[in-house]
Amino acid sequence: MNLRRIFAALPVALILALAGYAVGPNAEPHAVVQMAGMILPSATPTATNTATPTATSTPTSTPTNTATPTPTFTPTPTRTPPPTATRDPNLRGLRVPILMYHYVSVPPPDADKYRLDLSVTPANFEAQMEYLAVEGYTPITISDLAAHLLYGAPLPPKPIALTFDDGYIDNYQYAFPVLKKYKFTATFFVITDMIDGKRPGYMTWNNLEELAIEGIEIGSHTISHPDLNRKTRTFQVNEIARSKEIIESRIGTPVQSFCYPAGNYDATTLDVLRQAGYVAAVTEIQGTRQSTENLLELRRIRIRGSYSVAEFGYWLKYFMTYSK
Numbered sequence: 001m002n003l004r005r006i007f008a009a010l011p012v013a014l015i016l017a018l019a020g021y022a023v024g025p026n027a028e029p030h031a032v033v034q035m036a037g038m039i040l041p042s043a044t045p046t047a048t049n050t051a052t053p054t055a056t057s058t059p060t061s062t063p064t065n066t067a068t069p070t071p072t073f074t075p076t077p078t079r080t081p082p083p084t085a086t087r088d089p090n091l092r093g094l095r096v097p098i099l100m101y102h103y104v105s106v107p108p109p110d111a112d113k114y115r116l117d118l119s120v121t122p123a124n125f126e127a128q129m130e131y132l133a134v135e136g137y138t139p140i141t142i143s144d145l146a147a148h149l150l151y152g153a154p155l156p157p158k159p160i161a162l163t164f165d166d167g168y169i170d171n172y173q174y175a176f177p178v179l180k181k182y183k184f185t186a187t188f189f190v191i192t193d194m195i196d197g198k199r200p201g202y203m204t205w206n207n208l209e210e211l212a213i214e215g216i217e218i219g220s221h222t223i224s225h226p227d228l229n230r231k232t233r234t235f236q237v238n239e240i241a242r243s244k245e246i247i248e249s250r251i252g253t254p255v256q257s258f259c260y261p262a263g264n265y266d267a268t269t270l271d272v273l274r275q276a277g278y279v280a281a282v283t284e285i286q287g288t289r290q291s292t293e294n295l296l297e298l299r300r301i302r303i304r305g306s307y308s309v310a311e312f313g314y315w316l317k318y319f320m321t322y323s324k
Contacts, residue, residue, distance in 0.1 A: 092149050093291035095320055098142070098161040098282060100300040101125075105170035107305070119305040122174040127309045129182050132160060135313075139184040141217035142257040142298070146280040149292045162186035163282060163300065165221060165259055167194060172207045180214065189221035189259035189282075192246045205250045212251050219257035220244050220278075229264040236269055241276040256280065258296075270296050287323040299324070 102118035104125050111119070120128070132139070138156035145161060147153035162179075164171045167190035179186055188211060194202040212218055222228070222239040223246070231239075244255045256279045260269070263284030273281055273296055280295045287299030301319050303312070 090152075091292045092152070093289065093293075094148075095288045096140075096145055096155075096159050096161060096290050097288045097316060097320060098145075098163055098290075098298060098300040100282075100284070100302045101162065101164045101171075101175070102166060103168055103170055103305075104164075104175040105168075105173075116305050120303060120307075121305075122170075122178075124307070124309070124312075125175060126178045126181075128303070128312050129178050129184060131309055131313055132184075133182050139179075139186060141185055142187045142219065142280050142282060143217055145290060145298070146256065146295055149290065149295055150279070163259070164188045166225070167191055167203050167208075167221070169201055169203050169207070172203050172211070176211065176214075176216075179216070185215050185217070187217040187219050187257055189219045189257070190247065191221045191223070191225045192243045193224045195250075196246070208247075209251055212253050217257060218247055218251055218253065218255065219259060220247060220255055221259045222261055225261045227262060227264045228260065228269045229266050231268070233268050233272065236272045237276070240269070240272050240278075244276055244278070257282070260284070286319070288319045289324050 101120060103115070104120050104122060106121050107115050107119040135158070137158045137160040139162050140155060140159045142161055142163065144153070144155070145159070148155050162184065164175065164186060167188060171188060175186075178184075188208070190203065190208065193199075195205055195208070198204070208218055220240070220243040223243045224239065226235075226239060228236055228239065240258065244258075247255045256277075258273055258278045258281040260281065260283055265281075265283075278296070280298060282298045282300055284302065285297070285299045286301060288301065290298055301315065307315070
């Protein structure tokens with residue numbers, strides 16, 4: 001019997017069933033069956049391979065993740081924050097005498113009353129420093145005092161500040177050796193034009209550099225020692241900010257303290273000082289009460305040339321007890 005004819009006579013569904021294919025609503029719609037020379041049309045299963053777009057999910061190349069490690073370059077924590085960021089919000093106040101000296105030398109025979117008043121002889125100066133040592137005072141710089149008032153930095157039990165105005169050569173010749181002898185520090189306020197111009201009677205940059213190396217603070221007393229009161233802002237910026245830059249470039253140490261020429265200043269002066277980066281300034285206002293609120297208006301005690309050691313001690317105790 002011819003098998004080809006038999007299969008040709010059979011229904012298609014039966015042929016599929018005999019071939020092992022499911023028949024019904026769930027059957028593969030296109031199957032290839034070759035039986036007894038019959039080929040049923042079918043969509044080749046290769047089409048099902050194209051339906052595998054999982055290989056096309058190339059977005060798995062995640063270069064975006066490689067960008068995230070870059071924020072590890074965070075040097076900012078190593079930078080010291082500006083003083084205002086770490087400033088203790090608590091206001092402080094205490095009595096600290098700031099002594100004001102000018103000349104430390106014997107006045108010349110033709111000295112006028114101002115020079116006589118501003119001149120402490122080397123012998124008297126040494127006697128005064130001995131008095132401070134015996135009484136248990138420990139000299140600090142103006143910046144030390146500012147650090148305490150701003151941040152609570154510790155101070156010795158009996159702090160005192162020694163300041164010298166103008167930058168006279170006798171400060172280097174006579175005061176500096178005595179300070180070294182007693183291991184005292186101090187703050188020297190200098191007029192930069194006098195030093196740059198090598199004016200007779202004034203220290204040199206080499207002198208000031210030696211002072212700084214020995215732990216003496218160098219502060220600004222402006223460029224030309226003008227009366228700053230009611231001067232234009234431009235004028236004051238030059239005298240205040242520029243003098244700071246000059247000293248820092250010559251000495252190599254930061255300048256944080258300022259002294260008002262003749263004690264004269266105004267609101268513009270205070271603002272320029274803040275903008276220039278000064279943290280403290282001394283006046284000629286008599287007193288010993290210092291506070292965080294008045295860091296740019298610190299009080300001082302003028303040491304007159306006529307004082308004996310006994311008078312020196314008397315006035316020091318008086319201002320520590322009764323002055324503002």
